[in-house]
Amino acid sequence: MVSKPPPDATRRSEKSRRAIYAAALSLVGEVGYPRTTVEGIAARAGVGKQTIYRWWPSKADVLLEAFLDLSRQAAQEAGQEPYAIPDTGDLAADLKAVLRLTVDQLLDPRFEAPSRALAAEGLVNEPLGREFVTKLLEPQLQLYVDRLRAAQEAGEVRAGVDCRIALELFVSPLAQRWLQHTGPISYDYTDTLVEYALHGIASQPPRSA
Amino acid sequence: MVSKPPPDATRRSEKSRRAIYAAALSLVGEVGYPRTTVEGIAARAGVGKQTIYRWWPSKADVLLEAFLDLSRQAAQEAGQEPYAIPDTGDLAADLKAVLRLTVDQLLDPRFEAPSRALAAEGLVNEPLGREFVTKLLEPQLQLYVDRLRAAQEAGEVRAGVDCRIALELFVSPLAQRWLQHTGPISYDYTDTLVEYALHGIASQPPRSA
Structure with missing residues (x-):
């Protein structure tokens, strides 16, 4: 069993994760996939590049999870089970x-x-x-x-x-x-x-x- | 009524037109739409840029006609009416x-x-x-x-x-x-x-x- 991080770290991580998803989605919508970079996502999210690489191996993986998260949110807002x-x-x-x-x-x-x-x-x-x-x-x-x-x-x-x-x-x-x-x-x-x-x-x- | 060009000129025009269609289609397939230019199409087709601009106002118009021509050809090869x-x-x-x-x-x-x-x-x-x-x-x-x-x-x-x-x-x-x-x-x-x-x-x- 993996030991839980302390509550403050979890909240900080969750905040960073949300900022990274939002940055990735807005950036790819503005400049397209080829010109979206992990550096650009990190800068817009206000986190270090290494924070992204710690969680995801590539920009494609960040985007994939950002879209999955967006779908979950949309379902929840509509009162549906995702x-x-x-x-x-x-x-x-x-x-x-x-x-x-x-x-x-x-x-x-x-x-x-x-x-x-x-x-x-x-x-x-x-x-x-x-x-x-x-x-x-x-x-x-x-x-x-x-x-x-x-x-x-x-x-x-x-x-x-x-x-x-x-x-x-x-x-x-x-x-x-x-x-x-x-x-x-x-x-x-x-x-x-x-x-x-x-x-x-x-x-x-x-x-x- | 528009007077017909002499037969040799028609044949030359037709040959250029085919070369331009083929160049436009192959180029857009290779480098994508944003990096396809009238200059690039002209160079690949072996015609002057002005030859293209005489017939079409933009690269979008060349491509549109090139695709229409491709569909006509495909229908004819299949023995169908386009x-x-x-x-x-x-x-x-x-x-x-x-x-x-x-x-x-x-x-x-x-x-x-x-x-x-x-x-x-x-x-x-x-x-x-x-x-x-x-x-x-x-x-x-x-x-x-x-x-x-x-x-x-x-x-x-x-x-x-x-x-x-x-x-x-x-x-x-x-x-x-x-x-x-x-x-x-x-x-x-x-x-x-x-x-x-x-x-x-x-x-x-x-x-x-």
Whole structure:
């Protein structure tokens, strides 16, 4: 068992950690990923460079944790458990509720600039893109997989549907509109995506149903 | 009426135009949008800078036309009409066919690096992103709108479905997997997206049907 640091040191560490997260997010949003440095983050956070290197091996790792922390905060502010999608037994209602929260988050200025900067870098820097997908995006998508599988077991989703693909029918359109400015995003829009994804757009039932 | 240039001049112009398109696409794929310059494109294409400025006001305009030309070429090589989605009367088959072509194009190395570079810039450079969406992406998406509306008139798609949103159920997942490396792309994958989008993933019919 690791012995706890004294309360004062813990408070100081926590304060530094918060300052470093805030500095990392604001800096990457302002100057982009390539020009964000550990030195720049340290200067803006008012800590020594060695304080950052003591906790994280690289700027990518600082940013990854800063984003994870931002997601946790957003969930808490919305009165939600982080890392869970509610299961009220009504799949459509649960998906609509969580997508409405995502709309709020995407339109939150604290989130917008740093997320865009990181996503842009991920498009052209494949190792970084893959790391952030693996550690940040994919765990969030797995929450949808879990919720859809529960619905499948309850008979709400057709047997045989691949839940990892199915979630993309409502998650990816929202992501693309936000990322590429291909259209406005709103609660109406995400509600509509859920309806279409659940019930399809065809007037005929599937031939295999 | 504008008088035609003599045939030799036309051939020379056409050769320069092709060289400029190829130079612009390869350069942006190698060094990214911010470091691509008209001077750099001219040097690589073996033409004078003034030749480029005679035809296009900026590097963004050269790139826009270079991408439009690339899409036309890809359609022709696949034996397709550019700017049309076939209408055989079978919506699922037509959508699957055109998405399979898109998979081929996304995996084509001529397309990959320049498209990624441009998309990355569009995420953080909103005016450029919006210009390319308006001139390049949205006209392609409108082809899906047209095909879905025809299906709606034929009774294959539910009345009341918003076709501009509906197309995103299969287009956006493919775009996100390709852009963000969130999963492999294949014919099987896009076929599955079409099935899910048309017939939904729920085991119950929509309450409003």
